[in-house]
Amino acid sequence: MPVGIDDVARAAGVSTATVSRALRGLPDVRESTRLRVEQAAVQLGYAPTPSAVSLASGRTRTIGLLTPWVSRWFHSNVIEGACQALRVAGFDALLYSFQLDDDAAREPINLDVLRRRVDGLLVVGMTMTPTEVHLLETLGVPLVYVGSGPPDQVRVHVDDTVTARRATEHLLALGHTRIGHIGGYRTQPTAWATEICRAQGYRDALRAAGVPEDPALVSYGRFERAGGRSGAVEIFDRVDDVTAVVADSDEMAFGVLDVLRERGVRVPEDVSVIGIDGHELGDLIGLTTLAQDAHELGATAVGLVLEMITGTPVVRDVVCATELLERGSTRPI
Amino acid sequence: MPVGIDDVARAAGVSTATVSRALRGLPDVRESTRLRVEQAAVQLGYAPTPSAVSLASGRTRTIGLLTPWVSRWFHSNVIEGACQALRVAGFDALLYSFQLDDDAAREPINLDVLRRRVDGLLVVGMTMTPTEVHLLETLGVPLVYVGSGPPDQVRVHVDDTVTARRATEHLLALGHTRIGHIGGYRTQPTAWATEICRAQGYRDALRAAGVPEDPALVSYGRFERAGGRSGAVEIFDRVDDVTAVVADSDEMAFGVLDVLRERGVRVPEDVSVIGIDGHELGDLIGLTTLAQDAHELGATAVGLVLEMITGTPVVRDVVCATELLERGSTRPI
């Protein structure tokens, strides 16, 4: 039943080596031979055994997707975009999702699982410590960071600093000065982390506008809705003159809206809220946001790894655009 | 640099066969030998080459996830749950996502991509034609259908008929009789499709309550928000005495809410809306729903395939519970 390369060879009256060459489109195969081989292959329904190909060639035609979650907006969209691009290219997607339980500790990534399994790796939406980055490099395969990554690595992302700055400027332009900020994580694994850059953007905007910073206006929400909720509670319990909030992700912004609604605070009449991401459901609730195209990021990243695998020089830093979507949750003070 | 099994064998002073046995925990290895081998392996940082293992053993320690989307609520949650369970079991997840463009045509699934690549397969949230089901069986690996599947196959799902019936009954109990229904797809690939069962549940509830069915109250929305929107428009343009709507997915319900808001119809004062799924953002907008635990479905399905792989007999049909979450979008007429 399982038809192998020598079945094809026999049927086509050539050697297995020739079958291998012919089917992979290598040069130095007479066109008539190639045709004969291809016909035999199709007729017998031959498909190479992946593990045999990998073992013999050292290539797996598989790209790993390293991600802390798959159900979050950013990650699921990047993964979907990447998957589709990989499928088109004839590559497989190996999904490595691991629970990122809390702020501080996370299970060490077991690289043995990746080793010799993938031709390349996409690191999707996660901040890695320099040690982890170094470890990943020992895999010896092309790496592309999606969402954020070390400056000296190949990456696809939006300009987090500029994006957060634009979000804050949008509120400043509306006359707000007491602007709360819900960041990602308080701890700072590395300088290039999304949360660091966005926090920087927030501060840059305030400074440029001559508005004093106030630590009481800042809290952290781990990029998730529940965190946005607790972060909002923190700020509103501490300060009572906040008129606007910028959340570093739409999911956290949803949490802010939760709290505001529970407290009977109207949006945008009493408080303006702006998020970052462009979550599809943001417009249902009327959340103004700075949108990025996560799907596109994933597809672009795949393009990059594949280029790196074939050795073609690539752009090392793809910065994608964000777009302000005004959907009603912000207004002049 | 790449350390192989014979490096370990040499270091431990045994043969490669013994290393293989010892490291895999097979019996008939002296405990002291096993220890020595394990130490050598750890010290050398040895990890078996996956493709070599696969080629020699015929097993891949990989489970395929076949899914039309990854960014939708149901799918991303099932995938995440499955991934985590697989990681714990030491299995890899190969993600096969393909665009399900429209109702009728979809690209034929290329099984060659799956063949000899996976030890088992999860079919996540998709209705397959009998032909496709048959094709999948030719893979010769355990199959588990998540969300819905042929009655004679192993599957993990909620009781769609009962779930939709309960949703409808909830509205009936509130006194509604002109109840719209937004289903999945109009076409019916197979009798066991989610959309068929949920439509049946809707009708069952009406019949049991003695409420006449009205085709004008029914439309289809492909389980997505945009479809829920167009479906709602269809119904409300056709009939003007609708007081409630049951949508077969929360994402479609969101679309219904879109339309209602645009038209200035208040929810639940003028129209009640209920969905199915338990989408996390449903409570932000106050959507009453019948919730299922998609994460759990994924994990359970992984448990099943793994059992099937090891040959242990399994429950063939796991039916998971749904829970009514009243969040404000329904009220007495």
Place this chain on the structure above:
DNA sequence: TTGAAAGCGCTAACAC
């Protein structure tokens, strides 16, 4: 342009 043959790194009989 094609073929022969030597691996790729492991597992699994079978013998000891």
Place this chain on the structure above:
DNA sequence: GTGTTAGCGCTTTCAA
């Protein structure tokens, strides 16, 4: 208990 020896199904020199 442990070692020997064939493969698993391809790719890839090296010759021809």
